[in-house]
Amino acid sequence: MWWTAIIAFFVAILSGLGVGSAGLLVVFLTTVEQLPQLTAQGLNLLFFLFSSGASLVVHMLRIPILLGCVLLLLPGGILGTFLGTAAAHILPQALLRRLFGILLILSGGLGLFKKSRKNEGSPRGSSRDSG
Amino acid sequence: MKVHFLQILPLFVIGLGAGFLNGLLGAGGGILIVFGLRQLLKGRLKDPRAIYPTAIAVMLPLSLLSVWQYARAGSLELTHLGWLILPAIAGGAVGALLLHRLSVKALSRIFAAVVLVSGLVLVL
Incomplete structure (x- = not known):
């Protein structure tokens, strides 16, 4: 189990750096720890609360958040969360695993093949995501 | 930065997609918000880095809601x-x-x- 903590630490550093965690913890928990997909997803959500909560505090000391956008994104997000979690508990776990794989391929592909942007995005041209 | 009223619907849709993805797969909502805000606010931000803490600030409560839903369904170990x-x-x-x-x-x-x-x- 100690290696779970080590992997979690490095995934959290990547998340805080802004290169993203993209659910890598889910891959670890399903393949190495042999947890069911849905259980791993639930743990990844909990993990995100702690890792991103900590990085948000540090980020907010340096960069202001767009409060208006946050307030306008939340209503749709709340509705989407209810729909998404309901779908997650209806769909077969094998399908969820495949969908998760497709999400990783898209996410990895975007990060790998996108052009560098000048003065856009994170400093020094990093590719960031937050969940 | 002020949000134009024509951006309300796109922001709702981006939020909907991010919440759905996060609830369905337990990850990925933040990517969608970052991508969506980049397109929507292109050239309008003094500091484009503000998109990232903004995405985290949205995904934190949505993840909390997802966790609650997973717990209610007995999927949280x-x-x-x-x-x-x-x-x-x-x-x-x-x-x-x-x-x-x-x-x-x-x-x-x-x-x-x-x-x-x-x-x-x-x-x-």
């Missing part, structure tokens, strides 16, 4: 959580502190390649 909390907090803070000190471009590419291969392993 806390046996591994003890091994995750401290590394998550420490790693998240260390990563955010290192952000202005490290060149993360190469790291981003390596990470993206790892993610891509992980995805292929899951799908194939």
